[in-house]
Amino acid sequence: MTQALIDFIHSHPRLFILTGAGCSTASGIPDYRDHNGQWKRQPPVQHRDFITRLATRQRFWARSLIGWPLMANARPNDVHTSLQRLEEKGYCQQLVTQNVDRLHQLAGQQRVIDLHGRSDQVICMDCHALHARNSIHQQMADENPAFAHYTATAAPDGDADLEGIDFSRFRVTDCPACGGMLKPNVVFFGDNVPKERVFSALDSLRQADALLVVGSSLMVYSGFRFCKQAAQLNIPIAAITRGKTRADELLSLKLDGDISAFLQPGARALPPLTAE
Incomplete structure (x- = not known):
């Protein structure tokens, strides 16, 4: 063929x-869907939930501590x-x-x-400043040493299948420029x-x-x-x-x-x- x-x-x-x-x-x-186009795992984070709920952001960034290095180190x-x-x-x-x-x-x-978009950048939702994802990742790792020992299966786009822990203890890093909300510079599901x-x-x-x-x-x-x-x-x-x-x-x-x-x-x- x-x-x-x-x-x-x-x-x-x-x-x-x-x-x-x-x-x-x-x-x-990893990819999101199987050969029939169905979800292999729980659907990824929704844009609205990320923007409006601190708990969603804590869960996302905590799982990212495990999942992002896989993305950062991937090669063509x-x-x-x-x-x-x-x-x-x-x-x-x-x-x-x-x-x-x-x-x-x-x-x-x-x-x-x-x-x-691109996952190697983080954007501030308030001042729109762009930051290197690796830098923000390291800041969050430094501020959350209690999460360093967790392991999980890698999931798509820098996520990880980390479940059953108290994410409310996770400290989310704010924008170094203005203190605003940080988000990966990607289009989440539910966004345009x-x-x-x-x-x-x-x-x-x-x-x-x-x-x-x-x-x-x-x-x-x-x-x-x-x-x-x-x-x-x-x-x-x-x-x-x-x-x-x-x-x-x-x-x-x-x-x-x-x-x-x-x-x-x-x-x-x-x-x-x-x-x-």
Whole structure:
């Protein structure tokens, strides 16, 4: 089936690539959903709960003490390097990722829109100052030594499955600039993707020959909207992923299985595009 991918890209060389959590599982970062698109664990924190409830923020940041180092230390895998190779050869017009791990950039990808933000930054909800996540993480670790001995299974996006403890004892670090509320600079569930990111991505999609979905079930509307738009524009859609996607009926090509097994040989086999 790799030949089917090569033929698809060769016929549609200006790709709009949309990536999801399946791209990063080989880097040790868990994904949210199973092959049927269902939650593997409890849904992640909701934006409204984080903003309005101190208890939610205490639970989030306490679990982050365990989960964030996994994200911070993750490195690109063969999927990221294959996508970078496609860009280098001239086949990627724009890559839009639903991931917040910045692994595409670490792999050398240049044209990336971080649709849901970036987890390596923390933003103040009051003064909007940006801080390095590693710095805030260390401050919270220093202020909460009693939590240092806890261990838990890593969960997606810097979370951990830490349960059954008293989170009310956790001291949440405030903004070093103004004392305001800190939040990872990512779009939590229940929040909206900034319009300028969506508009920029849609502009790129309109100029593309095809949409290539990699490692996403598309169950979240913020990603699925690009498939809907592509279908309305009669832009072909291919997907490389495991299991069901929300856009299955819209796909021109679906490769179901190990993403790298399809993408890596395909990216290697395609010749560089000749500049016009």
